[in-house]
Amino acid sequence: xxxxxxxxxxxxxxxxxxxVDLNSILxxxxxxxxxxxxxxxxxSVKDASLHCSKEWRNGIPSFQPHTHFAKLMSSYPARDMxxxxxxxxxxxxxxxxxxxxxxxxxxxxxxxxYKILGxxxxxxxxxxxxxxxxxxxxxxEKLGVGPGGFYEPYxxxxxxxxxxxxxxxxxxPETQYKERFRRNDGSxxxxxxxxxxxxxxxxxxxxxxxxxxxxxxxxxTPDVCLLNFYTDVGNLALHQDRSESPYSLRVGLPVxxxxxxxxxxxxxxxxxxxxxxxSILLESGDVLVxxxxxxxxxxxxxxxxxxSAPLALLQQTMLRPGRLNLTFREx
Numbered sequence: 610x611x612x613x614x615x616x617x618x619x620x621x622x623x624x625x626x627x628x629v630d631l632n633s634i635l636x637x638x639x640x641x642x643x644x645x646x647x648x649x650x651x652x653s654v655k656d657a658s659l660h661c662s663k664e665w666r667n668g669i670p671s672f673q674p675h676t677h678f679a680k681l682m683s684s685y686p687a688r689d690m691x692x693x694x695x696x697x698x699x700x701x702x703x704x705x706x707x708x709x710x711x712x713x714x715x716x717x718x719x720x721x722x723y724k725i726l727g728x729x730x731x732x733x734x735x736x737x738x739x740x741x742x743x744x745x746x747x748x749x750e751k752l753g754v755g756p757g758g759f760y761e762p763y764x765x766x767x768x769x770x771x772x773x774x775x776x777x778x779x780x781x782p783e784t785q786y787k788e789r790f791r792r793n794d795g796s797x798x799x800x801x802x803x804x805x806x807x808x809x810x811x812x813x814x815x816x817x818x819x820x821x822x823x824x825x826x827x828x829x830t831p832d833v834c835l836l837n838f839y840t841d842v843g844n845l846a847l848h849q850d851r852s853e854s855p856y857s858l859r860v861g862l863p864v865x866x867x868x869x870x871x872x873x874x875x876x877x878x879x880x881x882x883x884x885x886x887x888s889i890l891l892e893s894g895d896v897l898v899x900x901x902x903x904x905x906x907x908x909x910x911x912x913x914x915x916x917s918a919p920l921a922l923l924q925q926t927m928l929r930p931g932r933l934n935l936t937f938r939e940x
Contacts, residue, residue, distance in 0.1 A: 620644045645763075697759040697772055699750045699838065701929035708923050721815070726877070726889070729825045729861060729901025731816060737894040739921045741808075742869055746926045748802060749836060749933065752776070757796040759838060764793075770843040776801045776834040778940060785852040786833075786940060801834050801937075809865050809937045816863075816898045825901045829862040831937035839873065839913050839932040847881045847909040853940050862939045863900025869893050869933040870918045874911040881907050893919050910934075 621636070621644035636644040721736040737745070752774070753759045759772040762782050775798040779791050790797060809831050820826045833853075837845075850864055868891045875897070878886035888911065891897060899906055913932050922928060 618646055618649070620646055620649055696754045697838075698754055699746065699759075699929060699933065700927045702927050708920065723819050725819070726887075727899075727903045727906070729820065729863065730877075730899040730903035730906065731819060731897075732889060732891075733812065733815065733896040733898070735892070735894050736812065736815070736896040737867065739894070739919060739925070742894055742919075742922055743925045744804075745808075745867075745935070746869055746922070746928055746933065748804070749935070750926075752799055752802075753836070755799065757791065757799050759836070760791075760793050768842050769840050771840070771845070772838045774836045776805075776836070777832045780833065780835055780852060801831060805834065805935075805937070806831060812865055812867075812896055812898070813863070826898070827860055827862055827900060829857075829900075829939040831865070831939055833938050833940050835936045837934045837936075839871075839910060839934065841871070841913050841915045841930055843910065843913050843931065845910040847876060847878070847883060847886065847907045849905050849907055850936075850938065851905055853938060857939055858904065861901040861904040863898050863904065865937040866891075866897040866899075867935045867937075868895045868897075869935075870922070870928050871930060871932045872914040872917040873932045873934070874914070875908065876911050877906050877908040879906060890914075892917070893922060 636649075722734045724732045724734065726732060757774065757779075759774045761769070762771065762773045775791075777798055777800060778786055779788060779798045780786055781788065781792060784792075813826075813828055817823070817826055817828070839845075851858060853862070870893055872890055872892045874888055875891045876883065876886040876888050877899075886907070886909075899908075910932075915930060918928065918930075
């Protein structure tokens with residue numbers, strides 16, 4: 610307990626804060642949350658994470674978690690960092706000449722083509738035009754610096770990998786949708802802009818013109834949007850999106866994922882074995898849809914490709930290096 614209270618247990622999150630270069634700070638058992646002292650000992654609402662707490666407590670004298678929790682958290686250094694949110698801007702003003710040297714030139718018009726990846730899962734390649742991407746990025750920037758804006762879900766890491774914000778309803782790694790107010794700053798999730806809802810509805814209509822069966826790809830109205838910004842060292846382990854309501858999961862209401870900025874290597878498969886996972890390159894303007902039988906597919910982000918964002922997008926938005934991803938779903 611003494612080493613725990615001093616923050617000296619060799620969990621991945623603590624090692625990363627001390628400058629140890631790790632491939633991932635996610636828990637090796639569940640691969641869904643940062644391996645912190647809290648996660649290791651107390652687990653989370655997920656069954657996989659409860660297994661983590663059992664593994665860590667194996668051989669350690671039993672104690673009452675709720676009795677010691679307050680004292681432990683008051684002495685754990687990383688806990689205080691959760692209440693300090695620095696505003697994060699998607700915009701990074703820089704000389705356009707430096708951009709010209711590395712970024713690629715692409716057409717400004719949408720040239721959507723599709724590829725069916727599985728039952729209820731398809732990729733709409735280049736679905737959003739540059740002008741549409743610019744409008745979304747500008748709106749996300751305005752929301753991201755306001756109340757309930759971007760924050761680090763795993764604060765204190767040696768390398769900034771990913772930032773998160775929610776629209777419609779707050780989602781947090783440890784509590785999922787159970788808490789209305791965000792733990793780090795007490796903020797509520799801003800509402801989803803009407804133009805985002807219309808964009809998703811148009812995407813679903815285009816998707817269902819390809820996948821014609823309503824059972825294979827049900828219609829949904831988004832009430833949750835998770836915005837992730839991945840830096841050039843960002844990644845996300847294979848996981849399932851299963852925090853939504855039992856009805857949403859049972860019916861297979863689809864998840865709509867839209868990419869902006871730098872490209873990302875996206876992994877997906879029907880189990881958590883990374884060696885068996887398929888991969889596709891998601892570029893700026895691409896839309897990925899997975900619902901129906903593919904709703905609970907395992908997926909993740911292997912890596913971000915630096916300097917791969919469209920030149921026109923950067924010139925009109927000054928979007929900082931990295932990948933912005935919006936995922937819409939109905940709770």
